[in-house]
Amino acid sequence: MSELGRTRNIGIIAHIDAGKTTVTERILYYSGKEHRIGEVHEGAAKMDWMAEEQERGITITAAATTFHWKDHTVNLIDTPGHVDFTAEVERSLRVLDGAVVIFDGVHGVEAQSETVWRQAERYKVPRICFVNKLDRPGASFERSVASIVQRLGAFALPCQIPIGTEKEFRGVVDLVTERAFVWEAEGLGETFTEGAVPADLEAEVSIRRIDLVAAVGESDEAVAERYLADEEVDAELLAAGIRRATLSGAFFPVFAGSALRNKGIQPLLDAVLAYLPAPDEVAPPTGVHPETGEPETRPIDPAGPLSALVFKSFSSRHGDLTYMRIYSGTLHENGHVYNPRVKRGERVQQLYRMHAGQRERIAEARAGDIAATVGLKFAVTGDTLCLKSNPILFERMRFPETVISMAIEPKSSADRDRLAEVLRRLAKDDPTFEVHEDPETGQTIMSGMGELHLEVLKNRMRRDFQMDANIGSPRVSYRQTVSGPGRGVGVFDQETSTRSHYARVVLEVEPLPAREGMGVHVGWEPSAQLAVPQAFHGMLERSLTDAARAGAGVGWPLIGLRIRVVQAATREGQATELAFEAAAARGFEQAVDKGGRVLLEPIMRVEVHTPGEFTGEILGDLNRRRAQIRGTEMGEGDLRTLTATAPMSELFGYTTQLRSLSQGRASHALEPTGYQPVPPELSEKLLF
Numbered sequence: 001m002s003e004l005g006r007t008r009n010i011g012i013i014a015h016i017d018a019g020k021t022t023v024t025e026r027i028l029y030y031s032g033k034e035h036r037i038g039e040v041h042e043g044a045a046k047m048d049w050m051a052e053e054q055e056r057g058i059t060i061t062a063a064a065t066t067f068h069w070k071d072h073t074v075n076l077i078d079t080p081g082h083v084d085f086t087a088e089v090e091r092s093l094r095v096l097d098g099a100v101v102i103f104d105g106v107h108g109v110e111a112q113s114e115t116v117w118r119q120a121e122r123y124k125v126p127r128i129c130f131v132n133k134l135d136r137p138g139a140s141f142e143r144s145v146a147s148i149v150q151r152l153g154a155f156a157l158p159c160q161i162p163i164g165t166e167k168e169f170r171g172v173v174d175l176v177t178e179r180a181f182v183w184e185a186e187g188l189g190e191t192f193t194e195g196a197v198p199a200d201l202e203a204e205v206s207i208r209r210i211d212l213v214a215a216v217g218e219s220d221e222a223v224a225e226r227y228l229a230d231e232e233v234d235a236e237l238l239a240a241g242i243r244r245a246t247l248s249g250a251f252f253p254v255f256a257g258s259a260l261r262n263k264g265i266q267p268l269l270d271a272v273l274a275y276l277p278a279p280d281e282v283a284p285p286t287g288v289h290p291e292t293g294e295p296e297t298r299p300i301d302p303a304g305p306l307s308a309l310v311f312k313s314f315s316s317r318h319g320d321l322t323y324m325r326i327y328s329g330t331l332h333e334n335g336h337v338y339n340p341r342v343k344r345g346e347r348v349q350q351l352y353r354m355h356a357g358q359r360e361r362i363a364e365a366r367a368g369d370i371a372a373t374v375g376l377k378f379a380v381t382g383d384t385l386c387l388k389s390n391p392i393l394f395e396r397m398r399f400p401e402t403v404i405s406m407a408i409e410p411k412s413s414a415d416r417d418r419l420a421e422v423l424r425r426l427a428k429d430d431p432t433f434e435v436h437e438d439p440e441t442g443q444t445i446m447s448g449m450g451e452l453h454l455e456v457l458k459n460r461m462r463r464d465f466q467m468d469a470n471i472g473s474p475r476v477s478y479r480q481t482v483s484g485p486g487r488g489v490g491v492f493d494q495e496t497s498t499r500s501h502y503a504r505v506v507l508e509v510e511p512l513p514a515r516e517g518m519g520v521h522v523g524w525e526p527s528a529q530l531a532v533p534q535a536f537h538g539m540l541e542r543s544l545t546d547a548a549r550a551g552a553g554v555g556w557p558l559i560g561l562r563i564r565v566v567q568a569a570t571r572e573g574q575a576t577e578l579a580f581e582a583a584a585a586r587g588f589e590q591a592v593d594k595g596g597r598v599l600l601e602p603i604m605r606v607e608v609h610t611p612g613e614f615t616g617e618i619l620g621d622l623n624r625r626r627a628q629i630r631g632t633e634m635g636e637g638d639l640r641t642l643t644a645t646a647p648m649s650e651l652f653g654y655t656t657q658l659r660s661l662s663q664g665r666a667s668h669a670l671e672p673t674g675y676q677p678v679p680p681e682l683s684e685k686l687l688f
Helices: 020-030 051-056 083-095 111-122 141-152 199-217 221-228 235-248 265-275 413-429 451-465 526-531 534-550 577-595 612-624 654-662 680-687
Strands: 007-014 063-069 072-078 098-104 127-132 156-158 160-163 171-174 179-182 193-195 252-256 286-288 295-297 307-314 321-328 330-332 336-339 344-347 351-355 358-362 364-366 370-374 384-386 404-410 434-437 444-448 469-471 479-482 486-495 500-511 520-524 561-569 597-611 628-634 639-647 667-677
Touching: 007 020, 007 083, 007 111, 007 265, 020 063, 020 072, 020 098, 020 127, 020 265, 051 451, 063 265, 063 351, 063 370, 083 111, 083 307, 083 451, 083 667, 098 111, 098 141, 098 265, 111 141, 111 667, 127 141, 127 265, 141 156, 141 252, 156 199, 160 199, 160 252, 199 221, 199 235, 221 235, 235 252, 235 265, 252 265, 307 413, 321 351, 321 364, 404 413, 404 451, 413 434, 413 444, 413 451, 444 451, 451 469, 479 500, 479 577, 486 577, 500 577, 520 526, 520 534, 526 561, 534 561, 534 577, 561 577, 577 597, 597 612, 597 654, 597 680, 612 628, 612 639, 612 654, 654 667
Parallel strands: 007 072, 007 098, 098 127, 127 252, 156 252, 520 561
Antiparallel strands: 063 072, 160 171, 171 179, 179 193, 286 295, 307 321, 307 384, 321 370, 330 364, 336 344, 336 384, 351 358, 351 370, 404 444, 404 469, 434 444, 479 597, 486 500, 500 561, 597 639, 597 667, 628 639
């Protein structure tokens, strides 16, 4: 087997508190990467290396590590589960070949489970599932598998069944090999007993294995032939069929365990090797030639031309780290790379293999590797690095719009420039963190995915950069669109000391159909494109996009908008960038006004888990928050799951209120789900 064939690039993804980092800590211990188990609840988890993570007991930033298991090298990224840090999941999945999705054995699929599943679907990442916490009261492997099928619409295929339930859970039976794995109640789980299937489970295992073979046979001809001929399907053939079906996305194998009780992790690692792809088993990445726009493909070959994708950066006082996935070629220490976005070359200084916050220096990184470097000045998340002589531009990642904003100002005027630099560095690291100046008040406004997101960034400013600042109260990040088509004419006619400037631009705007997303699309009428000098085309498109983001004179960014340049004119010798940019901005603002501004507010999906006795009060409180109740589900025992959608503006302080209403016994999760028009009486106050 080749070196690439013995490599796995995987991520651990899940809803918050499903046990991702606990699973990862056991993986590091059993693989020999760490000599002790770091516990999340003790603030000692190796992968939660930031002080903020250790204090809060949650994962905030995606942490990468490399370990070895049974003659294979595994590059693993442990991702956050909290919705405020969803960008960390997005950019990790963009560069991974496979993922392990963790589910809580009591709750099954939860709100953020759906989000990370959709993210993995978007990037076509093969997945295996691990139902965790099966030792807890109310845990059910069957119910968790059923929730994967029902809520995610996924073909979840159990490849194990648990031995024992709740506090009696002690091991698993592998349905492929028909062998049982049992862990002792005490100890750290390094050793376990492998043996025959317990007598009381023989009948169930026999039926479940037949079901497994039949399911695999539906998508695998070799297995189907044996099954239909009523011949024995041996473990090797069945495992090969499961692997092929997993890589194709036909189904998702499901495994069982309890990471906190040190049970089920070693078979899960075996499943990672058996069923998730090597780098050369996934489709080679595609992009375009940055100059011609022609499609380009890069086979995953260490001897090929270099290509890599920057998926993360991290700024600190000790130097800025840039994380990248090498897709083809080999990158050497002190080597040179070309960034086609900025059309600049840079020198890669030290190369590192990361282990959470620790760096291990390496001489080279080859196709299939995940590595980090320091010293890149221009590279940001989503950038392609390649050779100037053999360039390629990979598709960039997409990130959700911000939903909450706060004003920020330095403690003293002497710190103003330093604060601006710190905010710039944080925005470079985090694609869901935005900073802009309010044109009316002159305040600096920072925007993010939630109150926790901005609080963590504020603490990073203080801890990592010794920068203290005054922070305002949270407010909603509204957006605008138009209710219908609008047309605007912009003219710029002015003389400066050096020359005359003249341009006339006619623009039309209209709302984008929902199926085309919430972006801003700029297009041209052919006659207008001919009237504007070719050298100004890119500038004009960028200036219109920037004008939309600036709000066309009102301040809230415009989204879901199509802009079309329908006419343009200039005078001989008076065509300048300044003239066309200014004329376009004036025409755009007029077109938006005529199209009818509509203020949009971010809508959150709310999922509440509560004992039944508090259901009425919680529903009443949600209704007072302009929520639309979507459903109420009965859980195990007296547990209820309430789902609703509500405006972000009505959910400030909801955590505290929910604790009060439920005596601290209810929990909730929020997830951005889109935008809706603000009620007219509120819209008038905000827009005018």
